[in-house]
Amino acid sequence: MFKTLFSTLLLTLVWVLNNIAYAEPPTLKNMLSAEEQLELDKTTSTETLLIDEYDRGSPRASMEGFLMAANQADYERASHYLDLRNLPAKLKDVAPEELVRQLKIVLDRMLWVDLHALSNSNLGLSADGLPSYRDSVGKIPVGDRMVHVYLQRVPRKDGERIWKISNATIAQVPAMYQQHGDGPLGEYLSLYLPDIEVLGLESWQFVMMILLFLGAYIFLWPIFWLLIRFGQRRDPESDALPRFISGPLRLLTIVLVVRSQFELLRPSLEARAVAEGQTLFIIAIAWVIVAGLELTRKRLHQKLISREREQGALLLRPLFNVLKILVMLIALLIWLENLGFKASTMLAGLGIGGLAIALAAQKSVENLIGAITLYVSTPVKAGDFCKFGSQTGVVEEIGLRFTRVRTIDRTVINIPNATFVDLHLENYSEREKIRYSPAIKLRLDSRSDQVQTVLSQIKSALISHPLVDEAPLRVRLKDFGTHALEVNVLCYLNTIVFDEYLEAAEELNLQILKILEENQVAPADLTQYRVVNAPL
Known part of the structure; x- marks a missing residue:
């Protein structure tokens, strides 16, 4: 049941995501760059424009003046930029200020005016x-046709030519506003809400956005209630899965639903540019991935602990932290790309600084890889007694x-993982049994x-000892040495506890010594004497 619900939910999310469509707005970077370029043109322009009270000497100056006045809600001043001559009879009773308000709303939502693209000449573009x-x-x-927004050069009262928004465009303002304006609901809410505007969004649009989020939450509540209940039943001892469902997964779903209905708000191009940055969507996606990684880490941690691989479990947290950081960095780069900034250019701009950081982190990365190698291959683990290089x-x-290694002299050595993993490692703690092979040398006489009796009795003593393994078990007269008869003894004691081995080896050594005494066979005396002035 859970798999079916979860699969259905994911397919629905993908369908919603693929069917989200916006008008192509400029990116936030485009808007910022256009403003910077416009300011630069103002400071570098050398052309002398017509002196006019409202600065209507060129298409660019006139349009800029209109937008500035309209954005400041100075509709009376903005009306001086409209060509109100020869308008249709149905517009005779419409106040110029109302036409300005409607045109501003339509432009905010449907047309990004690139002032830099407009001519700054008295004569316009030729x-x-x-x-x-x-x-x-x-x-x-507008419907199935396109309405052109024109600037037109018209005579002023004194006969000078100035630029205004064309009366042909003004005549289409009611039709444009009917399709792209606030609509009946927006008009109604605007009567009771304060006149506040942020990013081209009015107060009624913010209220609608809150209602959209609330409606999406209520609509999705039964689905997530079932998913959360299933998560609780599946793993009663942990709340990780229910928290993942109720937190990041719920947020992502709500954001997708709101995005699919975003056009109901009739947003401005500024708001669309911010929406195209997909800030909340990227946050939700990143949260889902990060929370999913944390959920995976906890599951792997439980499995490793149950298999008594504590060292691997300890490594999971730093490894998954690195993955989470990578996810957040990728999310940041995608967000910048969506805003119109070239993330690749920004990364390349790090230049020498990035190279220096990479070089500085080289050893750390090598040691991290060494730690991963030690945890995965586990040649040694904490608590093991081993020989590494020339140290023990x-x-x-x-x-x-x-x-970190504590030597038999009780000193502590800290060895970089990249170095330690390349050393010759001999792990004594991995022995399943310990070899017993005393060096027995008998007198040559x-x-x-x-x-023969000594060899037979030593072998019998080894066989009768409870810790001696059955095979291999060897007691042989190996060789005639220069000063002694060399007896080879080889067997294994079934213990990995070194104290038990020492105790058993002591018992066997005493038995061998007793056997030699009973058979009047003495160990060879390997002491060398220097004889001076001995008689020949």
């Missing part, structure tokens, strides 16, 4: 295919950078029958 007295600002869709000691801790 190679645009339009009459010399007319320049185009852009086009706005007990491994106390395998960290991300160093392996020992008789053969005595030696």
Whole structure:
């Protein structure tokens, strides 16, 4: 049941995501760059424009003046930028200020006015295919047709030519506003809400956005209630899965539903540019991935602990922390790309600084890889007694950078993991049994029958000891040495506890010594004497 619900939910999310469509707005970077370029043009322009009270000497100056006045809600001043001559009779009773308000709302939502693209000359653009007295600002869709927004050069009262928004465009304002304006609901809510505007969104649009989120939460509540209950039943001892469902997964789903209905708000192009950054969506996706990684880490941790692989369990947290950081960095880069900034250019801009960081982190990365190798292959683990290189000691801790070893002299050595993993490692703690092979040397004057009896009794003593393994078990007269008869003894004691081995070896050594005494066979005396002035 859970798999079916979860699969259905994911397919629904993918369908919603693929069917989200916005008008192509400029990115936030485009808007910022256009403003910077416009300011630069103002400081570098050398052309002398017509002196006009409202600065209507060029298409760019006139459009900029209109937008500035409209954005400041100075609709009376903004009306001076409209060509109100020869309008249809149905517009005679509409106040110029109301036409300004409606046109501003339509432009905010449907047309990004790139002032830098407009001519800053008294004569306007000459190679645009339009009459010399007319320049185009852009086009706005109305039904199945496009309405052109024109600037037109018209005579002032004193006969001088100035630029205004064309009366042909003004005549289409009611039709454009009917399709792209606030609508009945927006008009109604605007009567009771304060006149506040942020990113081109009015107060009623913020209220609608809150209602959208609330509606999405209520609509999805039964589905997530079932999923959370299933998660609780599946793992009653842990709340990790229910928290993952109720937190990041719920947020992502709500964001996708709200995004699919975003056009109900009739957002401005500024709001769309911010929405195209997908800030909340990227946060939700990143949270889902990070929370999913944490959920996976906890599951793996439980499995490793149940298999008594504590060292591997300790490594999971730093490894998954690195993965989480990578996820957040990737999310940040995607967000910057969506805003119109070139993330690749920004990364390349790090230049020498990034190279220096990479070089500085080289050893740390090597040690981290060494730690991963030690945890995965586990040649040694904490508590093991081993020989590494020329040193011998007990491994106390395998960290991300160093392996801590306490030597038999009780000193502590911290060895970088990258170095430690390349050393010749001999792990004594991995022995399943310990070899017993004493060096027995008998006097050269020992008789053969005595030696044969000694060998037989030593073998019997080994066989009768409870810790001696059945095979291999060997007691042989190995060789005639220069000063002694060499007896080879080889067997294994079934213990991995070194104190038990020492106790058993002591018992066997005493038995062998007793056997030699009973058979009147003495160990060889290997002491060398220097004889001076001995008689020949």
